[in-house]
Amino acid sequence: MSKLRGPRITKEFDNKIIELMKVYGNLPNCYVIISEKTNKQYTSKQIRQRWISTLDPKLHQKPLGEDEKSFIIQWVENNRVPNSKIRWKPLISEIEKKFGKLRSENMVKNFWNLRNRKSGNKQQKNVNYDKNKKDIVSSLLPPLLRPLDEIHQNVSYDKNKKDIVSLPLPPLRPLEDEISPDATRLDVLCFVSLKISNF
The missing domain is CATH 1.10.10 (Arc Repressor Mutant, subunit A)
Known part of the structure; x- marks a missing residue:
């Protein structure tokens, strides 16, 4: 929603709105009438917003209980x-x-x-915690078990020979899904070492 720009509404104009609402407030197009009566200094939308959010004497201004x-x-x-x-x-x-x-x-x-x-x-904060945990797991995994896109970041090319200097094998599968979200760092280390020893 775009905010209407224009001069700030002054206390004098607030008083004018209050007085005109006493006269025209029961009419369905009262805000349009007030805007016209004040030489369209403010739009009917601005006058309505000012009335319903600040000036209406029925408004209870104290904080919510x-x-x-x-x-x-x-x-x-x-x-x-x-x-x-x-x-x-x-x-x-x-x-x-x-x-x-x-x-x-x-x-x-x-x-x-x-x-x-x-x-x-x-x-x-919980999302950041989970992301950090995945980063820890990923850093501990041997290259063969890391996600493929991460492996390709580590591949280097010799521009003169136009061939690959080192190319690891594709990953077997992502392990992050196998680790419980409640796992501690020690749990993660044990899990990774177990996977490495079975590798």
């Missing part, structure tokens, strides 16, 4: 649509019904996205 956070998590898990999109408007309506507090869409989205970013960082 733990009960609200738990409700949001559970609601999203139970009501997420098939394409994984979250329907924010019904969620905000449910929060207002259950807790009697109107929350801005931005506040709810910010909570959800921050929560996902934190859990994503934890998953990324």
